[in-house]
Amino acid sequence: MADKKRKERPNANRAKKKSKSSDIRLKKTGPRLPSSLKKEIQTLNPNNVDIDDVDSDVYEYEEDLPEEESKKNKRYDPVSVNDDLDSDFEDEDVQSDDEIGDDDDENALDDGSGEEDDGRHVRMLQGITGMPTETFEGNKKTMMKNTAVPELYPESEYNPSRDVLDGDGHVSIEDLLNSLRENPDYHKLRKRSQQIENNARTVYAPLPMADQAKVDRKVAYEISKKQVTKWQPIIQRNREAPTIYFDDQINLGFSTIGAIASEFEPRTDFEKKMAALVHDDKVMEAHKNDGSRLLELNKVSIEDETDRQNRIAKMRSLLFRHEMKAKHVKKIKSRTYHRLLKKDRLKAESSQLEMDNEAAKEYAIKRDRQRVEERMTLRHKNNKWFQHIKHRGLDKQDEGTLAAVKELGQIRSELTRKQHSMYNSSSSSEDTSDDDDDENTVDSDLDKANKLLIKAKQKTMKVLEEDEEIPQSGLLSLPFMRRGLEKRRAETIEDVNLTLQEYEDSMKKLEDSGGSEDPKDASTSGRRVFGMAKAKTIDAGNNKVKLDKFYDNSDSEDDLDARKSGNFENGGSDLAQTDVVNNSVLNQEVVDTRKQSVFKNFDEIVENPGPKTTYEVSIFASDTWKKAKNRSGIDTDIKKSPKFTEPVSHNIKNTEKELEEDSDTDNEGQMVDGILTSASKPSYELPSQEELIRQAFAADDVENDFEKDKQEILNEENPEPEKPLLLPGWGQWTHVQQKKGLPSWMLKKHEDDQRKREEALKKRKDAQLKNVIISEKLSKKAEKLHTKSLPYPFTSKEVYDQSMRMPIGPEFNPAIAIGSLNRPEVVKKPGVIIKPVEFEEVNPHDKPEQRTVKNKSKKAKGSDSKAIKKSKVKGKS
Amino acid sequence: MEETHDNDTLPNNNPSTVQDITDELELRSKKYLRGEGANLKGLKDKKLRTQLSAREQLYGQSAKAAAKTEKWLMPSDGGYLEAEGIEKTWRIKQETIGREVDILSSRNQYDITLPDLGPYTLDFTSSGRYMAVGGRKGHLAIVDMMNLSLIREIQVRETVRDVVFLHNELFFAAAQKKYPYIYNRDGTELHCLKEHGAVLRLQFLENHFLLASTNKFGLLLYQDVTMGTIAGKYRTGLGRTNVMQVNPYNGVVSLGHSAGTVTMWKPTSSSPLVKMLCHQGPVSALAFHSNGHLMATAGKDKKIKLWDLRKFEAFQTLPGHANTLEFSQKGLLACGNGSYIQVLRDVSGAQNYSKYMTHSMVKGYQIGKLAFRPYEDVLGIGHSMGWSSILIPGAGEPNFDSWVANPFETPKQRREKEIHSLLDKLPPETIMLDPSKIGTVKQTRKEKLTVQEREAEIEAAVEAVKGKKLKKKTKGRSKAGKIMPKKQDAIATAKRPYLEQKIQEEKDISRKKQKTNEGVELPKSLQRFARKKPSS
Incomplete structure (x- = not known):
């Protein structure tokens, strides 16, 4: 109790009455007493009740234990509570001046008894002071009176304490001590009082609770802050470190199987049993000795053995029975039974399908497989039985067989039914290259030829169509170029027409190949006469004319012929043979892109069986040098048939054509020239006329063209805003409105748009560069090479870009x-x-480059700490 | 007398003091730093700042190490001709050079006369070890340049317009009369690339494994030679051309057209990246410096122009024709015209090219193609009478990196490298004008979002918020009355940024309007009082 009192003392205003009220308070805070007990106490101590009544007056504030001390929860840290205590203890020996009278007694009492009573108190006072009890009683009464007066105001000169008011002045300790001179403890007491006096100092009034708590908190904060901030450098270092290592100093050690096995500890029941057996002393001993004891240990009782045998026999019999049953079930041939069985199975399956997604998928795959198998093997269509039935005739079969056949068909159709869920039809796009497709025709010769001819016809038509395009810009759009082009096209059209005719003729010919041919048939075109059937009857004069025509018409001749000519030469001029060859030639020739009748070629070759053709063949063995062929043909003409009337004119014509053709041809022309003239005297020719013209005129209006181009591209990339458009009739009811024109907001918007566009144009990279167009199109494919937004810690694009530069x-x-x-x-x-x-x-100011060193030292430290830990462990054990 | 001085462009080889050494190292390492680091002072994020500074430090260390390696491991320096007194470097003849140089180098001066099969075109492998030659009249050959032995020679018996090596000497492509073909080293025809048509010029993009071609119809076609897919097929719409060159830095293919324009293409876009008017007449030749920002063009308007591709401006215009242009590894520019070759050199390094060497072929020889042999001071000349080779001191890179191109490659190394390069193959999308932009933030589209798009965005954001499930909380905190305002709050916060943006935009617009309309708004009588802006 005394302890409690001491604790409460800091509350200055309460201190005075503490001596009196402590009991009461104790009662109040203590367990609630039953009313009978209370009565008893009242009779025992009526004064007390009085006080109690007075104390519980509204005016007096009763404070119970401070919350810190109640220790109900741990909200208050021990430090602050301790602080409280400390200040208390300091107070212990010091007393306030105005309390001396009371407190001194109290102090004295403190050493002695724990419980106190008013009566006893008075007696004690009497004993100490030697004064009669009455005085104390009176004192007490006055005191009572005094205490009954509530102190609303703090003690001060305006509100003097009761001692002053009572007028009995100060009672010093000396006074009190003087009466104790005889007491054996007097010395002690005096010494103590002197001590107190010597060390006298003023004790300030304790702070109010709230302020005190504030101070406490402040201090506590400072301390905890210090504790927390000492971690900061470590955390900062970890945060800033580009890499954090966690693997320094791991000693995996050298572990062998033996080492691992020795560390084995049995944990599960089974393991424990095993261990018990293995480590059994008897067994070990037996092992150590000769092992004969092991046999003894191995002994099994007869009962156990019989039990085991019985068990095994039972199992066997069960198994056998099951087997027999299965056999029996398997042998059942009853249809109904199997049907039911199947039904059950299917049911189970289907239910499973519905339940299980995976199973459904599997089923689908299975179905698919079955379908494919069925389609491949045609098991239900081509099986022997069915074939047999079919062979015998379906109408002759009885009903059962027919039903079976029907069932077969059903199964088949079911199996081959397409599964929509699994496949989506994919059409393979076939690469129809022109030259490849006519190889695998299996039809008869005539058909083939016919087909080829038709195809060739189509192709020529296509060529004709393709030629129709006229370039819109550039050099070829110049008027004279265009004229030339037109002229040429007309020629080609003519050519194509002729070739088409020719195809038709040959087709006809093929149709009535066996029939006799009338030379007069050729009246429509000179070509007909060159039919292979006629070849024998052609006379020289005729030939000349025809050859003429040939040169007129065919500006694009095929080198294929040259090759053929070589062939024919080798074969000699056996017409019967060539006839045969001709057919094949026809077939092959049509394949080529530039069609030409072979008949003429053939004739020509027949006409000119010169030995020099071998030379040609060697040059033109590859099938594509068309121009060269032309020339060579002419050459041969010049050399071999001097009877030709106008070889020179042919030549001229040819060269003219060459000039009209694109530049590629003159490349070839050059080259051919090089070959034909002489190999030892190569010379670069002047650029062809066409090229000269192109060069001469190309520079004409380059800049303007470019400007236009640029404008176009700008318009495309930054489109011009639409012109404000008024719906007809809208806002035009009267002529007044019409006069007003477009509404102002429309105009404004248009203006805005225009301004925006101009700004955008100004921002372009090529805004300042007159002769450059830099496309501003964003490519979608390259999007994935860029980040969509700045990655997290970055806030500025420049910094990010810079960080990515290396x-x-x-x-x-x-x-x-x-x-x-x-x-x-x-x-x-x-x-x-x-x-x-x-x-x-950690030194918070050290630089990152020192950190690496630090890391190493840290590693060393790690080992140190390990050592420390080891020692700790040792200490523990 | 003239001599080939072995000299480095960098400061002297034997620095006197430690200071000099560090300076030199710094100079060298600058190249490896690839530009300045960002200014980290302005960064507010401390963590990021320290991380970035650590990174920069690493970069610095790496660059320094690279500079050191360069200094100590590069065995030889490039040389060049240096004139004394009134001598001029371009007066020096091949014969005089041949007399001065070692035997091995003098063996690189030769003429091979093959008059029959027409003008020749050449191509070297990237290591410079092998050369493919194509005669116009069908003569194809591969030559080992180390010992000048003919590896294979075939006659295709039709026009050959161009030859180009693929990624190594095992394969080469030849543009023939109708189609380009791919042959292997033994002359076996492997592929006929019909899709290309009659190709005039071929180029191979080594890093992307793309074969680019331009054909008679002005069609530009890219084919992936690994998979055979067509990576891009675009009509240029500018007529046929046989002027085509790849920028080795970024893989952009440039075409020179008859209207004097040069267009630059990438395989993923149907319109040219850049179209520039370079000449008044047709463009006759085109070449790129290996650093990627230097282009040389020659036009029929008798001009040779040198362009800075970073600014798209011509920094130098020289008079003269050129049928063919070629940059060497060290940046020498060779121009061939008729039977005359001129080599230009940027002496000061300040983008000022001047005449360095000249060479005249036998009169009548028409130069068709010039090609510097990599890692050698040799210029290969394909002309109408065969091919020749001359010495141009200072043309080639003196040191080769065997990881990049190894002239002494063994078959095993070649195989390894092939696999490596296939694994490192770049997709065609990576071809762009500035490949260093890869990995940076995507360019934002300039056009603003339309009203609908914006609304859709807001709606999506709101939906996302709505879809969120609130925690179920006890003690009456999950009452409907509590949840409702919470939800509304969330929706409002989701909408807020959009609305704020909108308001901001409106504000901006109104402010702008005010600015622009200040002068206009005033009535005429008051306009004279309006404050006049201090214009210019």
């Missing part, structure tokens, strides 16, 4: 730099346990 791959950096450039943020070996951060002294 490649970090091994191709771009020396080997020593790659490791540090590409190290991950955390380096850790699998299985390493990451321990919580340990406190260590």
Whole structure:
């Protein structure tokens, strides 16, 4: 109790009455007493009740234990509570001046008894002071009176304490002590009082609770702040470190199987049993000795053995019975039974299908497989039985067979039914290259030829169509060029027409190949006469004319012929044979893009069987040098048939054509010239006329063209705003409105748009460059090479871009730099346990480059700490 | 007398003091730093700042290490001709050079006369070890340049317009009369690329494994030679041309057209990236410096222009024709015209090219193609009478990196490298004008979102918020009355940024309007009082 009192003392205003009220308070705070007990107490101590009544007056504030002391919860940290206590203890020996009278007694009493009573108190006072009890009683009464008066105001000169009011002045300790002179403890007491007096100092009134708490908190905050901030450098270092290592100093050790086995500890029941057996002393001993005892240990009782045998026999019989049953079930031939069985199975399956997605998928795959199998093997269509039935005739079969056949068909149709869920039809796009497709025709010769001819016809038509395009811009759009082009096209059209005719003729010919041919048939075209059937009867004069025609009509001749001519030459001029060959030639020739009747060629060759053709063949063996062929043909004409009337004119014509053709031809022309003239005297010719013209006129209006181009592209990339458009009739009811014109907002909007466009144009990279167009189109495919937004820690684009400027791959950096450039943020070996951060002294100002060193030292430290831990463990054990 | 001085462009080889050494290292390492680091002072994020500064430090270390390696491991320096007194470097003849140089180098001066099969075109492998030659009249050959032995020679018996090596010497493509073909080293025809048509010029993009061609109809076609897919097929719409060159830096293919324009293409866009008017007449030749920002064009308007591709401006215009142009590894520019070759050199390094060497072929020889042999000071000349080779001191890179191109490659190394390069193959999308932009933030579209798009965006955001499930909380905090305002709040917060943006935009517009309309708004009588802006 005394302890309690002491604790309460800091509350200055309460201190005075403490001596009196402590009991009461104790009662109040203590367990609630039953009313009978209370009565007893009242009779025992009527004064007390009085006080109690007075004390519970509204005016007096009763404070119970401070919350810190109640320790109901741990909201108050021990430090602050301790502080409280400390200040209390300091107070112990010191007393306030105005309390001396009371408190001194109290102090004295404190050493003695714990419980106190008013009566006893008076007696005690009497004993100490030697004064009669009455005085004390009176004193007490006055005191009572005084205490009955509530002190609303703090003690001050305006509100003097009761001692002053009573007028009995100060009672010093000396006074009190003087009466104790005889007491043996007097010395002690005096010494103590002197001590107190010597060390006298003023004790300030304790702060109010709230302020005190504030101060406490402040101090506590300072302390805890210090504690927390000491971690800051460590945390900062970890945060800023490009890499954190967790794998330093892991000693995996050298573990052998034996080592691992020796560490084995039985944990499960089974393991324990095994261990018990293995480590059984008897067994060990037996092993150590000769092992004969092992046999003894092995003994099995007869009962056990019989039990075991019985069990096995039972199992066997069960198994046998099951087997027999299965056999029996398997042998059942009853249809109904199997049907039911199947039904059951299907049911189960279907229910499973519905339930299980996976199963459904599997089923679908199975179905698919079945379908494919069926389609491949045609098991239900081509099986022997069915074939047999079919062979015998379906109408002859009985009903059962027919039903079976029907069922077969059903199964088949079911199996081959397409599964929509699995496949989507894919049409393979076939590459129809022109030259490849006519190889695998299996039809008869005539058909083939016919087809080829038709195809050739189509192709020529196509060529005709293709030729129709006229270039719109550039050099070829110049008027004279265009004229030339037109002229040429007319020629080609003519050619094509002729060739078409020719095809038709040959087709006809093929149709009535067996029939006799009338030379007069050729009246429509000169060509007909050259039919292969006629070849024998052609006379020289005729030939000349025809050859003429040939040269007129065919500006695009095929080198194929040349090859053929070679062939024919070798074969000699056996017409019967060539006839045969001709057919094949016809077939082949039509394949080529430039069609030509072979008949003439053939004739020509027949006419000119010169030995020099071998030379040609060697040059033109490859099938594509068309122009060269032309020339060579002419050459041969010149050489071999001097009877020709106008070879020179042919030549001229040919060269003219050459000039009209595109520049590629004159390349070839050059080359051919080189070959034909002489190999030893190569010379670069002047650029052809066409090229000269192109060069001469190309520079004409280049800049304007470019400007136009640029404008177009600008318009395309930054389109011009639409002109304000008024719906007819809208806002035009009267002529007044019409006069007003477009509404102002429309005009404004248009203006805005225009302004925006101009701004956009100004911002373009090529705004200042007159002769450059830089496309501003964003490519969608390249989008994935860029980040969509700034990655997290970055806030400015420049910084990010700069940080990305350096490649970090091994191709771009020396080997020593790659490791540090590409190290991950955390380096850790699998299985390493990451321990919580340990406190260590870190200089917060050290630089990152020292950190590497630091890391090493840290490693060393790690080993140290390990050593410490080991010692700790030792200490523990 | 003239001599080939072995000299480096960098400061002297034997620096006197430590200071000099560090300076030199710094100079060298600058190249490897690839530009300045960002200014980290302005960064507010401390963590990021320290991370970035650590990164920069690493970069610095790497660059320094690279500079050191360069300094100590590069065995030889490039040389060039240096004139004394009134001598001029371009007066020096091949014969005089041949007399001065070692035997091995003098063996690189030769003429091979093959008059029959027409003008020749050449191509070197990237290591410079092998050369493919194509005669116009069908003569194809591969020559080992190390010992000048003919590896294979075939006669295709039709026009050959161009030859080009693929990624190594095992394969080469030839543009023939109708189609380009791919042959292997033994002369076996592997592929006929019919899709290309009659190709005039072929180019191979090594990093992307693309074969680019331009054909008679002005069609530009890219074919992936690994998979055989067509990566791009575009009509240029500018007529046929046989002027085509790949920018080795970024893989952009440039075409020179008859209207004096040069267009630059990438395989993923149907319109040219850049179209520039370079000449008044047709463009006759085109070449790129290996650093990617230097282009040389020659036109029929008797001008040779040198362009800075970073600014798209011509920084130098020289008079003269050129049928063919070629940059060497060290940046020498060779121009061939008729039977005359001129080599230009940027002496000061300040983008000022001047005449360095000249060479005249036998009169009548028409130069068709010039090609510098990589890692050698040799210029290969394909002309109408065969091919020749002359020495141009200072043309080639003196040191080769065997990881990049190894002239002494063994078959095993070649195989390894082939696999490596296939694994490192770049997709065609990576071809762009500035490949260093890869990995940076995507360019935002300039056009603003339409009203509908914006509304849709807001709606999506609101939906996302609505879809979120609230936690079920006890003690009456999950009452409907509590949840409702919470939900509304969430929706409002989701909408807020959009609305704020809108308001901001409106504000901007109104402010702008005010600015622009200040002068206009005033009535005429008051306009004279309006404050006049201090214009210019």
